[in-house]
Amino acid sequence: MAIKHGKQQVSELPHSIFYARWLREQEAGAARAAGISLYTLMQRAGESAFRLALRAYPLARRWLVLVGKGNNGGDGYVVARLARAAGIRVTLLACPATDALPPEATQARRDWLADGGEENDARDPWPADADLIIDGLLGSGLSAAPREPWAGLIVRANRYPAPVLALDTPSGLDAETGAAAGEVIQAEQTITFITLKPGLFTGQAKAWSGRVHHDDLGLTDWLAGQSAPIRRLSAGLLSEWLLPRRATAHKGDNGRLLVVGGDEGTAGAIRMAGEAALRSGAGLVRVLTHQQNIAPLLAARPELMVRELTTASMREGLEWADVLVIGPGMGQSDWGKNALRLAENCNKPMLWDADALNLLAITAGKRQNRVITPHPGEAARLLNCRVAEIESNRLLAAQNLVKRYGGVALLKGAGTVIADESGRMSIADVGNAGMATGGMGDVLSGIIGALLGQKLPLYEAACAGCVVHGATADELARRHGMRGMLATDLLPALSQFVNPEWIESDKTE
Numbered sequence: 001m002a003i004k005h006g007k008q009q010v011s012e013l014p015h016s017i018f019y020a021r022w023l024r025e026q027e028a029g030a031a032r033a034a035g036i037s038l039y040t041l042m043q044r045a046g047e048s049a050f051r052l053a054l055r056a057y058p059l060a061r062r063w064l065v066l067v068g069k070g071n072n073g074g075d076g077y078v079v080a081r082l083a084r085a086a087g088i089r090v091t092l093l094a095c096p097a098t099d100a101l102p103p104e105a106t107q108a109r110r111d112w113l114a115d116g117g118e119e120n121d122a123r124d125p126w127p128a129d130a131d132l133i134i135d136g137l138l139g140s141g142l143s144a145a146p147r148e149p150w151a152g153l154i155v156r157a158n159r160y161p162a163p164v165l166a167l168d169t170p171s172g173l174d175a176e177t178g179a180a181a182g183e184v185i186q187a188e189q190t191i192t193f194i195t196l197k198p199g200l201f202t203g204q205a206k207a208w209s210g211r212v213h214h215d216d217l218g219l220t221d222w223l224a225g226q227s228a229p230i231r232r233l234s235a236g237l238l239s240e241w242l243l244p245r246r247a248t249a250h251k252g253d254n255g256r257l258l259v260v261g262g263d264e265g266t267a268g269a270i271r272m273a274g275e276a277a278l279r280s281g282a283g284l285v286r287v288l289t290h291q292q293n294i295a296p297l298l299a300a301r302p303e304l305m306v307r308e309l310t311t312a313s314m315r316e317g318l319e320w321a322d323v324l325v326i327g328p329g330m331g332q333s334d335w336g337k338n339a340l341r342l343a344e345n346c347n348k349p350m351l352w353d354a355d356a357l358n359l360l361a362i363t364a365g366k367r368q369n370r371v372i373t374p375h376p377g378e379a380a381r382l383l384n385c386r387v388a389e390i391e392s393n394r395l396l397a398a399q400n401l402v403k404r405y406g407g408v409a410l411l412k413g414a415g416t417v418i419a420d421e422s423g424r425m426s427i428a429d430v431g432n433a434g435m436a437t438g439g440m441g442d443v444l445s446g447i448i449g450a451l452l453g454q455k456l457p458l459y460e461a462a463c464a465g466c467v468v469h470g471a472t473a474d475e476l477a478r479r480h481g482m483r484g485m486l487a488t489d490l491l492p493a494l495s496q497f498v499n500p501e502w503i504e505s506d507k508t509e
């Protein structure tokens with residue numbers, strides 16, 4: 001839904017994400033280009049947040065506005081002034097001394113005081129009956145974990161029984177990376193200004209940001225001339241990648257997929273990958289697996305062609321296939337290692353996942369024709385670092401994976417990041433915590449493998465596959481909730497997203 005304020009409009013989230021650091025360097029030039037002052041920009045930010053607060057919390061009449069020492073606090077002063085003028089009881093809590101404010105925030109403070117607004121020390125007792133908190137403590141200027149007294153105020157806000165609307169970013173969350181180095185305010189809604197920032201979509205973002213809104217503050221024309229370093233992926237983009245199937249298509253047109261894995265006792269992984277590929281439109285799926293898995297797989301899914309994995313069947317399969325998916329349930333025994341050695345020389349598009357990545361960490365080969373899909377633990381092994389380092393900057397980690405291993409890297413987790421060798425980067429704004437369960441990765445491998453077989457280039461297949469996967473899980477969560485979602489629940493539901501021409505328009509965002 002759009003919120004109108006003046007000539008501006010808060011619209012659906014755009015697909016462009018810009019670094020906060022870059023925006024801070026550009027903001028003066030952008031305001032100049034738009035013929036407005038930085039203070040006007042701040043007033044627009046405050047006005048936009050004020051209107052959102054009225055719309056989202058129509059019954060809230062007693063607001064606490066927390067302001068810090070930067071321009072994020074400046075936005076807060078504007079919200080406070082507008083709210084007070086509208087008859088809302090506003091308690092403005094400043095942290096701590098306000099004499100060192102930057103110029104625009106100084107102006108906003110002056111206007112607040114000139115209108116008769118009062119400023120309280122945020123460390124003093126807060127009124128007990130407020131029904132909304134506006135968070136203007138820390139924005140994109142955050143440089144480290146919040147210090148005292150900011151950290152203590154964040155804790156206090158989080159204990160306070162009123163929802164938080166965060167200005168630009170939830171205070172304490174790193175706008176660049178989504179990392180939470182210390183205390184972070186728990187926002188129910190966040191309104192971010194001018195551009196989306198990566199830290200609102202990956203890392204710890206989903207735990208703290210709540211629902212994200214965006215307002216470009218009227219800089220639409222200026223923004224149209226900027227090229228975004230990162231793309232936000234949503235279901236609305238699927239029709240860009242997945243065209244309706246040709247009416248005359250035959251199974252050979254839709255890709256012959258070789259899926260390799262499933263050691264003794266791990267037939268499930270390979271079955272889910274193979275079946276996800278079929279459900280995502282693969283023409284033919286041949287599975288090479290441990291001989292014990294053959295009968296159960298054939299019984300469960302007769303459309304799969306299942307054979308024993310041997311050197312001969314692997315060689316023959318690689319000849320036959322258009323695309324290779326290797327790793328699900330493969331284990332790290334000699335059995336899997338042999339298959340991987342043969343796969344290393346494959347020149348067709350391929351996807352390596354799970355145990356293939358654990359073995360890759362040892363062999364360290366670089367390939368342009370490969371998508372790798374590590375979770376943070378696998379990524380840490382691949383980059384020889386700690387999981388915490390991966391999570392502290394997921395965008396950088398994905399770039400480093402590509403630098404080291406070539407091709408396309410898809411780093412799983414809340415806010416999956418996809419990067420390629422040309423420098424393209426995307427963050428998937430789909431998916432939910434219901435997906436934190438076994439087998440989800442195997443399903444993703446099958447989907448991406450199928451899309452590679454339908455001739456999508458590596459990067460596009462990874463992006464589209466990730467969106468199909470996450471959007472399907474979101475749809476299931478909407479219907480049944482997150483807890484108890486199974487990877488196999490996704491399989492029959494994939495069809496609505498791999499056929500985007502069938503998506504109803506209200507499901508695209």
Ligand SMILES: NC(=O)C1=CN([C@@H]2O[C@H](COP(=O)(O)OP(=O)(O)OC[C@H]3O[C@@H](n4cnc5c(N)ncnc54)[C@H](O)[C@@H]3O)[C@@H](O)[C@H]2O)[C@@H](O)CC1
Pocket residue numbers: 023024027028041042043045068069070071072073074075102137138139140141142143144145146147150167168169193194
């Ligand atoms: N970019 C723009 O053109 C616009 C920016 N606006 C606002 O301005 C904000 C950025 O303003 P600033 O650059 O002044 O930065 P912030 O207001 O986000 O924070 C800077 C202040 O926080 C302090 N600080 C930094 N790290 C800290 C830590 N770990 N613990 C305690 N204090 C810490 C700094 O010393 C400084 O006083 C945006 O987030 C947005 O809310 C809006 O007014 C709209 C226009």
Ligand SMILES: [K+]
Pocket residue numbers: 072135136137138139166167168169170171
């Ligand atoms: K904030």
